[in-house]
Amino acid sequence: MTDSPEVVLPSRVETLNQIFEWSNLLTGETAFGSHEYIWPKPAGILLERLRHSSGGFFIAIIGLQGVGKSSAALTVVSELQKTLDQRREESARVQGKDPHKNPGKWNVLHVKHLGSGSLLSSVESATEDLWKDLYGKWVGEAFEDRFRNDRPFQNRVRSQIGVEKANAAAQEHGLGYLDDVEMLLPARALKRTKQKAVEAMLGNVHTVIIDLPDYSKTDKRLMVKDLNEVQKFWNWLCYGPLKGGVPNFVVVIQKEMLRDHFLFGKMDVIEIKPFTPNELVDAYAKIWEKEFTRASIDLSTWPFEGKVLLHLARLSRGIFRRFLRYIRMCLEPYAPFEDFGGELVDPKRVQEAVDPDEVQKDWDLELSEVFKSQDAKRFAAKIIAALMKTDGVSQKKLAEVLKMSEASLSRILDRLEDYAFVRRERSGAEKIVRANI
Numbered sequence: 561m562t563d564s565p566e567v568v569l570p571s572r573v574e575t576l577n578q579i580f581e582w583s584n585l586l587t588g589e590t591a592f593g594s595h596e597y598i599w600p601k602p603a604g605i606l607l608e609r610l611r612h613s614s615g616g617f618f619i620a621i622i623g624l625q626g627v628g629k630s631s632a633a634l635t636v637v638s639e640l641q642k643t644l645d646q647r648r649e650e651s652a653r654v655q656g657k658d659p660h661k662n663p664g665k666w667n668v669l670h671v672k673h674l675g676s677g678s679l680l681s682s683v684e685s686a687t688e689d690l691w692k693d694l695y696g697k698w699v700g701e702a703f704e705d706r707f708r709n710d711r712p713f714q715n716r717v718r719s720q721i722g723v724e725k726a727n728a729a730a731q732e733h734g735l736g737y738l739d740d741v742e743m744l745l746p747a748r749a750l751k752r753t754k755q756k757a758v759e760a761m762l763g764n765v766h767t768v769i770i771d772l773p774d775y776s777k778t779d780k781r782l783m784v785k786d787l788n789e790v791q792k793f794w795n796w797l798c799y800g801p802l803k804g805g806v807p808n809f810v811v812v813i814q815k816e817m818l819r820d821h822f823l824f825g826k827m828d829v830i831e832i833k834p835f836t837p838n839e840l841v842d843a844y845a846k847i848w849e850k851e852f853t854r855a856s857i858d859l860s861t862w863p864f865e866g867k868v869l870l871h872l873a874r875l876s877r878g879i880f881r882r883f884l885r886y887i888r889m890c891l892e893p894y895a896p897f898e899d900f901g902g903e904l905v906d907p908k909r910v911q912e913a914v915d916p917d918e919v920q921k922d923w924d925l926e927l928s929e930v931f932k933s934q935d936a937k938r939f940a941a942k943i944i945a946a947l948m949k950t951d952g953v954s955q956k957k958l959a960e961v962l963k964m965s966e967a968s969l970s971r972i973l974d975r976l977e978d979y980a981f982v983r984r985e986r987s988g989a990e991k992i993v994r995a996n997i
Contacts, residue, residue, distance in 0.1 A: 623832035626881035834878025
């Protein structure tokens with residue numbers, strides 16, 4: 561920390577509070593809006609594909625847990641909807657129509673499937689505001705028709721809800737009386753009407769994005785069940801009663817589970833990869849640039865020393881969620897920030913705040929992807945733990961410390977280097993190994 565803390569202006573305290581609040585937003589559903597989103601290249605590619613498609617794409621967005629798949633999906637939904645809204649208004653202007661009465665595929669759906677029930681049920685629940693009016697209209701019409709032409713039904717309605725309400729419901733086509741009307745019509749007929757309303761709604765949809773949950777690595781049954789639901793829903797979109805063609809269909813799923821299921825062979829796969837450390841630091845500077853200007857802050861990595869923020873980015877291995885969490889861990893000891901003296905977060909503060917064991921736990925998920933063998937994964941974790949305690953060690957010395965043969969160590973290091981966990985550099989006759997942090 562600096563030797564002579566500066567006096568912190570109130571605006572800087574406010575800025576620090578904002579950074580701390582932002583660092584607590586660890587999920588795509590709660591994180592920043594599209595105006596401050598840092599686009600990974602694959603997310604931009606997906607957006608452009610969808611913008612230039614009239615429908616029929618079947619795409620999987622994949623990425624490691626925490627890499628930002630949901631953030632990418634939500635931002636693509638937002639930006640694609642803006643594009644479609646502009647096109648609808650332009651089309652309506654040319655035709656002299658009301659934009660809201662201009663038929664076409666103008667909607668983008670984002671559905672968070674939680675794994676309970678069918679995927680179609682999740683779609684129905686997430687889009688109720690889009691189909692409920694049409695459903696209510698059709699149910700009301702069915703009620704009115706039966707009320708006027710079926711005397712026994714008419715008598716039953718009047719006895720159950722009263723003569724005045726029954727007559728009013730019939731005169732208003734059931735509008736405003738949906739709860740009463742639903743109790744009086746057969747459940748099977750209501751189910752068919754709801755399905756028709758959902759089908760009509762999907763006929764006006766340009767793109768459907770299904771965000772699947774993160775799954776346990778030890779039990780793939782739920783993932784297989786959900787993927788079977790995805791396949792069933794896709795087949796229904798392709799071969800069902802939809803009018804107006806098949807919408808684009810995008811599925812968001814964690815990369816660790818992307819294996820074995822035959823459905824993946826039918827999808828066009830787009831991978832959201834981790835950011836580089838420098839990209840994360842640049843993203844931080846871009847997100848807070850305007851606020852720093854307002855608060856007269858010149859340092860783009862404030863309240864961190866430049867190298868410190870880069871170190872946190874390296875520890876996170878490009879996973880934005882981890883990057884946020886490590887930032888939060890470093891700032892938590894300062895809260896509440898009214899007494900913050902203006903000192904920058906230095907390496908000592910990071911060492912105190914970010915436990916190496918915590919970092920190793922975060923890396924464990926990726927190691928499971930790199931090493932199928934539990935023994936190899938265990939040795940890889942030991943190698944990383946040993947390297948994190950040093951600024952570099954010869955490969956021969958590392959083998960001696962870990963009591964491994966150089967050949968076995970070299971094979972594991974090859975894999976770790978491929979996935980950027982470690983780096984090796986030649987120094988004379990020896991290879992020096994360092995953790996890539």
